[in-house]
Amino acid sequence: xxxxxxxxxxxxxxxxxxxxxxxxxxxxxxxxxxxxxxxxxxx
Numbered sequence: 001x002x003x004x005x006x007x008x009x010x011x012x013x014x015x016x017x018x019x020x021x022x023x024x025x026x027x028x029x030x031x032x033x034x035x036x037x038x039x040x041x042x043x
Contacts, residue, residue, distance in 0.1 A: 002019070005019055005020060005021070006019060007019030007020060007021050009025075009026055013025065014026035014027070014028060029041070029042075030042025
């Protein structure tokens, strides 16, 4: 849920399912977890 607009998004694909953005989607970002457990941008 967007804390500012209260829009709801699906975890699976980032699609907005409720709110002003209904039908739009968030942009995906590749990430990975390194050996220390940090989440980092995908390489």
